[in-house]
Amino acid sequence: MPHKGKQSSLGRALMNQRFSGKRQTSGNDASSQHMREYAQIADKAVVNLKSVTELSALDDFLETAELAGTEFTAERMNVEYVQADSLGVISTEEGELIKSAQELYKDSIRIPRRPKWNESMSGQELDSLERESFLLWRRSLADIQDKDHVTLTPYEKNLDFWRQLWRVVERSDLIVQIVDARNPLLYRCEDLEKYVSSLEGEKKNMILINKADLLSVKQRQMWVEYFDERDIPVAFWSATLEAENAAVEPSVPRKFSEADYKSNNSVLLSKFELIDFFKGLLPESDKEARTIGMVGYPNVGKSSTINTILDAKKVAVSATPGRTKHFQTFFLEKDLVLCDCPGLVFPSFVTNKAEMVLSGILPVDEMRDHVPPINLICQKIPRKILEVTYGINIPKPMDGENESRNPTSLELLDSYGYMRGFMTSRGLPDNPRCARVILKDYLKGKLLYCYCPPGCDQELFSSWNDSLVQKVLTDSQADIDATNEEVTAVLKRAERVNTHENRPRNEVDHSFFSSRHVRALTKGSLAGETLVADKTGGKSYKKHNNKNKKEKMRRMRGTLYS
Numbered sequence: 001m002p003h004k005g006k007q008s009s010l011g012r013a014l015m016n017q018r019f020s021g022k023r024q025t026s027g028n029d030a031s032s033q034h035m036r037e038y039a040q041i042a043d044k045a046v047v048n049l050k051s052v053t054e055l056s057a058l059d060d061f062l063e064t065a066e067l068a069g070t071e072f073t074a075e076r077m078n079v080e081y082v083q084a085d086s087l088g089v090i091s092t093e094e095g096e097l098i099k100s101a102q103e104l105y106k107d108s109i110r111i112p113r114r115p116k117w118n119e120s121m122s123g124q125e126l127d128s129l130e131r132e133s134f135l136l137w138r139r140s141l142a143d144i145q146d147k148d149h150v151t152l153t154p155y156e157k158n159l160d161f162w163r164q165l166w167r168v169v170e171r172s173d174l175i176v177q178i179v180d181a182r183n184p185l186l187y188r189c190e191d192l193e194k195y196v197s198s199l200e201g202e203k204k205n206m207i208l209i210n211k212a213d214l215l216s217v218k219q220r221q222m223w224v225e226y227f228d229e230r231d232i233p234v235a236f237w238s239a240t241l242e243a244e245n246a247a248v249e250p251s252v253p254r255k256f257s258e259a260d261y262k263s264n265n266s267v268l269l270s271k272f273e274l275i276d277f278f279k280g281l282l283p284e285s286d287k288e289a290r291t292i293g294m295v296g297y298p299n300v301g302k303s304s305t306i307n308t309i310l311d312a313k314k315v316a317v318s319a320t321p322g323r324t325k326h327f328q329t330f331f332l333e334k335d336l337v338l339c340d341c342p343g344l345v346f347p348s349f350v351t352n353k354a355e356m357v358l359s360g361i362l363p364v365d366e367m368r369d370h371v372p373p374i375n376l377i378c379q380k381i382p383r384k385i386l387e388v389t390y391g392i393n394i395p396k397p398m399d400g401e402n403e404s405r406n407p408t409s410l411e412l413l414d415s416y417g418y419m420r421g422f423m424t425s426r427g428l429p430d431n432p433r434c435a436r437v438i439l440k441d442y443l444k445g446k447l448l449y450c451y452c453p454p455g456c457d458q459e460l461f462s463s464w465n466d467s468l469v470q471k472v473l474t475d476s477q478a479d480i481d482a483t484n485e486e487v488t489a490v491l492k493r494a495e496r497v498n499t500h501e502n503r504p505r506n507e508v509d510h511s512f513f514s515s516r517h518v519r520a521l522t523k524g525s526l527a528g529e530t531l532v533a534d535k536t537g538g539k540s541y542k543k544h545n546n547k548n549k550k551e552k553m554r555r556m557r558g559t560l561y562s
Contacts (some may be wrong), residue, residue, distance in 0.1 A: 101147060109152070110137070111165075114170075115130060154356070155348075156346075165295065165342075168295065169196055171339065173201075173283055174293065178300050181210065181212045181214055187296065192295065206233040207235075208234075210304075211240070213240075213268060219450060219452075222453055224266050226453040236265075238268060239301045240304065242308050245270075275332065278336075288335065289337050294339065298345065302343060303340070306330070309338070310330055354372035354376045364443070371409050374438065375408065378412055391419065394407045394415050409431075409435075420434070
């Protein structure tokens with residue numbers, strides 16, 4: 001029971017519920033109504049600014065129903081059981097079926113178009129028209145996802161983000177798609193190029209391959225030949241490398257010739273060379289300032305590229321979609337503007353979910369099953385590179401197994417966990433934690449795997465990374481040489497000890513230190529003597545030091561009162 005004069009928490013809750021309405025209406029009714037409407041608008045704005053790339057089946061259904069403005073009823077016991085893919089590695093036959101399905105439905109993978117509108121339309125009419133068009137687009141992609149052997153990336157499902165893209169494309173003269181050099185075609189959206197070309201006015205497209213320092217010269221040349229055949233301008237660039245070089249020594253501007261703009265080049269461009277490349281592609285215009293629109297997936301280096309070009313941190317850098325809420329414009333020169341579009345995940349084909357994790361499309365920290373992506377890493381990265389990179393020894397195949405088989409995820413994670421000491425409370429390797437570290441190393445390029453252009457030999461293409469692989473092997477050999485030096489030093493010390501022990505013995509010293517009659521005083525006895533136990537099981541000096549306390553107190557009282 002609560003104390004007298006005090007009200008329990010339950011009582012306060014009941015009183016608040018009963019009189020809350022009266023307190024709200026006690027003030028100015030118009031002001032209260034205005035604040036409630038403002039709060040609703042603010043909440044809606046916050047929701048609209050959140051990037052949505054992946055939804056559960058129920059959330060996807062509810063959002064589709066809300067867009068369509070329809071009602072629905074639930075039905076029980078209508079359940080379909082699907083067996084989860086726990087391997088992540090596909091067979092050769094399955095890969096051929098996936099390629100055939102992707103080629104069949106390639107033209108159906110589109111981005112949402114902005115519906116045609118005129119100035120006589122109201123804002124509500126335009127919003128309704130855009131929502132209806134967006135709903136039809138999502139339905140078309142849902143139909144494709146139901147096809148056999150088809151897997152799509154979790155594309156952006158927030159209409160407000162696509163509206164930002166429409167605005168950037170409409171106001172830009174040159175659209176630059178920024179892609180990751182390790183897998184350019186995954187991050188390239190061909191339908192965006194078609195959409196840009198279909199708009200009024202002369203607009204051009206180009207592809208900027210970022211993180212190109214991870215590619216060798218031969219690999220970049222292969223991509224140049226691929227894009228030359230399709231008449232697509234392409235440039236190679238590394239925002240991270242350029243920022244590091246600029247901190248040491250600023251780059252010197254260099255002008256391109258007209259021939260450089262007509263044919264692609266495998267050279268890694270500097271900041272000033274990239275700006276000149278943009279200017280050479282911009283169409284002639286009567287505008288006071290021409291605009292370059294920067295578009296790309298999250299985690300491809302779009303914001304880093306803009307910051308490096310501007311020599312300042314103007315855009316927040318993040319690998320998560322939705323960091324940039326609205327498009328932003330920056331004056332690069334008096335007549336040249338950079339327009340940054342929010343990072344968008346375009347619909348694209350992938351083989352499975354494990355590939356999306358390795359591509360950075362799905363966040364590593366939010367993955368639920370670490371086995372498929374780690375198995376995929378074991379298939380792509382050679383065993384020797386994994387062992388050298390992390391300084392581990394992965395168990396060899398057992399007798400009767402294929403000696404050249406790739407290691408399994410369990411073998412790799414167990415070896416890494418034991419080496420780093422990532423253990424659970426049960427004394428076993430913490431495999432989920434190890435998997436997150438290895439996957440982030442793969443995303444950063446510490447474990448390097450680059451996809452080749454279609455029609456090329458992947459094994460030959462990967463072998464052209466020999467310079468980077470050789471660097472890893474050289475570093476590991478240096479560690480081995482250092483270890484050998486330590487072993488040599490230990491052997492020399494052991495040799496000196498053996499030499500010392502084999503010297504002629506000094507009889508005087510030997511007889512003194514080996515004598516058993518040498519005694520040393522200890523607490524209560526002499527070293528080497530056996531202590532005599534008392535009746536209580538204690539030791540003699542313990543009995544001497546622990547006298548009867550009552551006897552001591554009796555003597556003290558007698559002394560005081562005598």
